[in-house]
Amino acid sequence: MAKLAHDHTAEDCVELVTIFQNLSETDLETVATLVTDHHYKSGEYLFTAGDAADSLLILAHGQAKVFQMAANGKEQMLRILQTGDFDGEAALFANSDHNSFAQALMDTDVCQISRQDFQKLMQETPELAVNMVNALGRRVAQLEQQTTEVTTSSVESRLANYLLETSAGLDKTVFTLPLKKKDIATYLGTTPETISRKLTSLAKQGMIQKISNNEFKILNADRLMMID
Amino acid sequence: MAKLAHDHTAEDCVELVTIFQNLSETDLETVATLVTDHHYKSGEYLFTAGDAADSLLILAHGQAKVFQMAANGKEQMLRILQTGDFDGEAALFANSDHNSFAQALMDTDVCQISRQDFQKLMQETPELAVNMVNALGRRVAQLEQQTTEVTTSSVESRLANYLLETSAGLDKTVFTLPLKKKDIATYLGTTPETISRKLTSLAKQGMIQKISNNEFKILNADRLMMID
DNA sequence: CGATCTGTTGATCTCGCTCAACGTAAGTGG
DNA sequence: CCACTTACGTTGAGCGAGATCAACAGATCG
Numbered sequence: 147m148a149k150l151a152h153d154h155t156a157e158d159c160v161e162l163v164t165i166f167q168n169l170s171e172t173d174l175e176t177v178a179t180l181v182t183d184h185h186y187k188s189g190e191y192l193f194t195a196g197d198a199a200d201s202l203l204i205l206a207h208g209q210a211k212v213f214q215m216a217a218n219g220k221e222q223m224l225r226i227l228q229t230g231d232f233d234g235e236a237a238l239f240a241n242s243d244h245n246s247f248a249q250a251l252m253d254t255d256v257c258q259i260s261r262q263d264f265q266k267l268m269q270e271t272p273e274l275a276v277n278m279v280n281a282l283g284r285r286v287a288q289l290e291q292q293t294t295e296v297t298t299s300s301v302e303s304r305l306a307n308y309l310l311e312t313s314a315g316l317d318k319t320v321f322t323l324p325l326k327k328k329d330i331a332t333y334l335g336t337t338p339e340t341i342s343r344k345l346t347s348l349a350k351q352g353m354i355q356k357i358s359n360n361e362f363k364i365l366n367a368d369r370l371m372m373i374d
Numbered sequence: 375m376a377k378l379a380h381d382h383t384a385e386d387c388v389e390l391v392t393i394f395q396n397l398s399e400t401d402l403e404t405v406a407t408l409v410t411d412h413h414y415k416s417g418e419y420l421f422t423a424g425d426a427a428d429s430l431l432i433l434a435h436g437q438a439k440v441f442q443m444a445a446n447g448k449e450q451m452l453r454i455l456q457t458g459d460f461d462g463e464a465a466l467f468a469n470s471d472h473n474s475f476a477q478a479l480m481d482t483d484v485c486q487i488s489r490q491d492f493q494k495l496m497q498e499t500p501e502l503a504v505n506m507v508n509a510l511g512r513r514v515a516q517l518e519q520q521t522t523e524v525t526t527s528s529v530e531s532r533l534a535n536y537l538l539e540t541s542a543g544l545d546k547t548v549f550t551l552p553l554k555k556k557d558i559a560t561y562l563g564t565t566p567e568t569i570s571r572k573l574t575s576l577a578k579q580g581m582i583q584k585i586s587n588n589e590f591k592i593l594n595a596d597r598l599m600m601i602d
Numbered sequence: 603c604g605a606t607c608t609g610t611t612g613a614t615c616t617c618g619c620t621c622a623a624c625g626t627a628a629g630t631g632g
Numbered sequence: 633c634c635a636c637t638t639a640c641g642t643t644g645a646g647c648g649a650g651a652t653c654a655a656c657a658g659a660t661c662g
Contacts (some may be wrong), residue, residue: 214518216526218602224518228614235511243556246518268504275503276496282510289517290452290474296525297563298444301650321447328607335525340650342610359659374446480605529618555641568618570642587641 155323158206159183159257162230165204165277173271180263184211184256192248192256197307199244201258205229208254211329214246225288226251226325235282237261251325285354299374304334305344306370309354313364323360386434387411387485390458393505401499408491412484414438420476420484427472429486433457436482439557441476442474451561453516454479454553463510465489479553524563527602532562533572534598537582541592551588556602 160166160178169177183206186192192203192210210227224246227233236242238261259267268275295304308330313321323330331338345362350353353370355363364370388394388406390545411434414420420431420438432527438455452474455461466489487495496503523532536558541549551558559566573590576582581598582590592598 163410216522218526220526222522222526224521229458235507236515238507238511245515265504268507269500269610270495272503275500275507276493278465279466279503281497281508281564282507282514283466285514286510286517287464287473289514289521291523293452293517293524294442294444296448296521298446298448298450337651338609339611339652343650346610556639565619566641567643569618572616574642 154165158255159204162206163204163232165232165274165281167277168273169271173274177259177267179257180259180267181257184258186250186254186256188250188252189255190250192250192254193244194247195244197244199242200232201260202232202234202264203248204232204257204259206255206257208256209251209324210248210254210256211251211325212246212248213332221332223329226333226363232281235285238264301334301336302344302347303341303373304336305341306348306353306373308334309348309362309364310367310370313367320357320361320363322345323362327360380489386483387432390434391460392458393460393502393509395505396500396501401502405487405495408487408495409485412486414478414482414484416478416480416482418478420478420482421472422475423472425472426450427462427470429465429488430460430462430492431476432460432485432487434483434485435462436484437479437552438476438482439479439553440474440476441560449560450563454561460509461512462515473579489520529562529564529568530572530575532564533558533569534576534581534601536562537576537592538588538595538598548589550589551590555588564593 157178159181160174166174166177181204184192186208193199193262205227207229209229211223212225212227212233213221213223215221225231225233227248232246233248236244239336256333268278295307312323313319325333327341328338331341334341345356348370349356351369353366355365357363385406388402392462394402394405401483409432412420414436422428423443433455439451440453440455441449441481443449451463453459455476461476462472464472496499496506540551541547542550542560553561555569559569562569568573573582573584576598577584579597581592581594583593585591
């Protein structure tokens with residue numbers, strides 16, 4: 147496990163994160179002064195439902211899952227935060243509480259900006275606000291996609307897509323699943339058992355190859371794409 | 375049916391629409407000059423998948439449904455646009471095509487602003503950008519909710535929630551469903567047959583009362599809320 | 603090394619989808 | 633205004649994808 151060599155987390159945020167792209171040097175320095183940073187160990191919660199949502203979180207390093215809990219106790223994964231992603235848009239528009247949970251999947255560095263500071267920053271830095279609108283626009287599109295897929299296509303199809311996307315994201319045909327199957331299951335709106343079965347089934351059909359427990363190889367991307 | 379008396383659509387947009395709230399008089403006048411307006415008859419499409427998405431649409435008057443079409447031909451309703459709502463955030467961040475459809479459910483007036491003009495406007499008017507961020511934040515929260523509900527709770531529960539929300543939105547316990555059951559079905563990720571059955575079932579259980587074909591009365595909101 | 607968590611496999615059940623037939627409204631043109 | 637067409641809605645019967653329950657097998661970890 148690589149040790150975090152330096153405590154440059156604030157600068158990391160500012161540099162790494164897409165919403166701060168294209169800002170002037172001076173603006174970036176201002177941002178850096180407003181940011182506070184936190185470290186979370188794997189398994190710790192960045193926030194839980196009911197917490198006051200009064201700041202924007204930016205993931206400087208690591209990985210975290212964001213999920214909601216339904217009334218019946220079932221989890222629904224909403225997204226995986228990767229380095230450079232942010233969350234807490236709920237924080238931006240009103241005094242409200244989080245309705246979701248965020249849990250670190252590995253050791254993770256997070257930067258925070260308070261709602262107040264961030265709103266002020268947007269007023270003073272239109273580029274930032276525009277970047278923010280763009281980022282949220284993408285987020286909306288991604289969520290619409292997720293909603294549509296979950297309700298219109300089969301688990302097998304959703305899993306196939308997930309494998310393809312993961313593979314594409316890592317730019318490898320042989321890749322390690324970044325999530326536990328339990329989490330993949332709630333992400334795809336299904337159960338671990340079903341994931342297990344479908345992976346076996348896809349392997350039997352020769353579309354993927356199981357290398358190790360959570361390492362897979364895409365053998366036939368075209369057929370995976372065609373699953374209804 | 376009220377006749378649209380005047381062609382003040384551009385001003386209507388600017389006045390009605392939440393994202394233009396809090397703007398100065400001069401800013402509002404600028405906005406009004408950039409807006410073009412269109413009228414659509416019930417059933418006409420505001421845009422379809424594949425169209426170039428190069429402008430923001432604001433619904434000045436009427437109602438429209440936005441939906442995606444899955445590979446297998448199934449519709450998934452994403453949302454209903456009401457007076458004051460906007461769509462086309464995809465248009466805001468890149469040259470891209472629409473991946474969804476928008477169809478007028480009644481006679482509808484729509485205002486458009488081109489991506490270029492709108493981006494420029496946001497640069498010059500930070501308040502607008504901040505409003506936009508807030509509106510998109512709300513949208514994200516709503517979509518996360520929809521995704522979670524669709525995957526974690528039963529059709530009966532989703533339908534019950536839909537009835538409660540609709541009733542609450544209209545502020546009446548006796549209310550007319552604003553959508554055809556076909557559309558409610560795709561909104562809730564199910565089929566018309568199932569909607570029909572579940573409505574009958576809820577009525578039999580005494581939680582709602584069927585007044586006419588698409589008029590209903592909430593009899594027991596508490597029990598409706600409790601359905602898992 | 604036990605203990606706890608995650609994954610696999612099998613057996614069973616059930617919700618809601620599909621297909622089909624029919625009823626009801628709503629528009630269209632004579 | 634009524635016959636005709638075309639959409640929408642309802643009801644029934646049957647089926648199937650996937651959830652659930654349960655038992656076991658690896659992993660992971662203190």
